[in-house]
Amino acid sequence: MRIPELFKSGKTVLSFEIFPPKKDGSIDTVYKTLDGLSDLHPDFISVTYGAGGSLPGASTREITSIIKEKYHTTSIAHLTCINSTKADIDRIIEEFTESGIENVLALRGDLMPDVEPKHDFLHASDLISYMKARSNISFSGACYPEGHTECDDLDEDIDNLKIKVDAGAEHLISQLFFDNSAFYRFLDKARAKGINVPIEAGIMPCVNANSIKRMITMCGASLPEKFTKLIARYGEKPEAMRDAGIAYAADQIIDLAAHGVDGVHLYTMNDPFIARRICESVSSVIKS
Ligand code: FAD
Numbered sequence: 001m002r003i004p005e006l007f008k009s010g011k012t013v014l015s016f017e018i019f020p021p022k023k024d025g026s027i028d029t030v031y032k033t034l035d036g037l038s039d040l041h042p043d044f045i046s047v048t049y050g051a052g053g054s055l056p057g058a059s060t061r062e063i064t065s066i067i068k069e070k071y072h073t074t075s076i077a078h079l080t081c082i083n084s085t086k087a088d089i090d091r092i093i094e095e096f097t098e099s100g101i102e103n104v105l106a107l108r109g110d111l112m113p114d115v116e117p118k119h120d121f122l123h124a125s126d127l128i129s130y131m132k133a134r135s136n137i138s139f140s141g142a143c144y145p146e147g148h149t150e151c152d153d154l155d156e157d158i159d160n161l162k163i164k165v166d167a168g169a170e171h172l173i174s175q176l177f178f179d180n181s182a183f184y185r186f187l188d189k190a191r192a193k194g195i196n197v198p199i200e201a202g203i204m205p206c207v208n209a210n211s212i213k214r215m216i217t218m219c220g221a222s223l224p225e226k227f228t229k230l231i232a233r234y235g236e237k238p239e240a241m242r243d244a245g246i247a248y249a250a251d252q253i254i255d256l257a258a259h260g261v262d263g264v265h266l267y268t269m270n271d272p273f274i275a276r277r278i279c280e281s282v283s284s285v286i287k288s
Pocket of ligand 1: 048078080107108109110111124125143149156160161163173174177202207233
């Protein structure tokens with residue numbers, strides 16, 4: 001199914017993100033993750049591309065196809081473009097089409113200091129325009145409630161987001177955030193600029209203080225006092241941190257659903273246990 005169809009019922013869409021196995025990991029490990037996640041009945045599952053130490057390319061395509069064919073769940077493949085030429089993308093379009101991939105989260109990818117970018121695609125919007133003219137794929141894009149780290153001004157970032165939507169992004173998934181009011185401010189601004197596609201809120205459960213600190217440094221999410229207090233008190237106590245992180249994420253999701261957001265995208269970090277605990281505590285809210 002094409003992702004935009006899922007938003008037509010008006011209920012809060014719930015989706016998951018997973019990443020492919022690490023470089024020397026077997027693809028079989030992903031079956032364990034998918035077995036644990038699929039009976040939570042997400043509306044769709046997204047598969048990252050070359051992020052988190054995974055092998056770029058083949059495994060993203062393979063796993064996206066497995067989710068659709070073996071787990072009968074809608075799936076979306078992430079795809080970055082900053083290090084690709086037009087010839088690379090032509091090959092990827094062919095492979096995606098052969099694998100029955102209907103949805104792509106089109107991304108620029110992070111600029112890496114030690115890698116000279118290719119110059120065929122400068123922004124995600126360039127990738128969308130190029131692929132849209134050559135395939136029947138449905139495109140989604142990323143958005144940043146507190147602004148992308150390279151953009152000093154949120155309004156300018158939203159102007160750039162409008163270019164991405166005008167290029168053909170039919171649905172947006174947000175960067176993680178811990179302060180729902182930042183997301184609501186962003187939504188108001190995006191809607192005022194005429195961005196009318198469904199926007200999902202990205203939620204990352206903070207269950208490990210060290211990994212979340214790394215993540216926050218990379219994405220620049222602001223930290224409400226309620227959140228910093230949890231880390232200060234439970235950061236060195238793994239079980240308590242996990243329980244507090246699960247409760248915090250569930251609380252965020254309930255507030256988002258009550259505000260009538262289009263959807264919630266849970267960064268599962270391939271951990272079905274955490275996803276299950278969160279989903280169990282919000283399931284009736286999400287379904288209503
Ligand atoms: P763009 O939309 O191109 O934006 C990048 C910057 O350029 C922004 O500052 C924007 O304001 C500006 N900009 C955009 N368009 C224009 C324009 N036309 N003119 C001038 N300026 C412009 N990374 C991975 O490597 N693999 C993944 O699987 C992955 N998944 C992600 C999933 C989500 C939901 C999110 C939020 C991020 C993900 N990322 C992933 C990270 C992403 O690649 C980085 O955040 C990257 O730095 C920006 O990607 P983008 O697609 O948002 O870029």
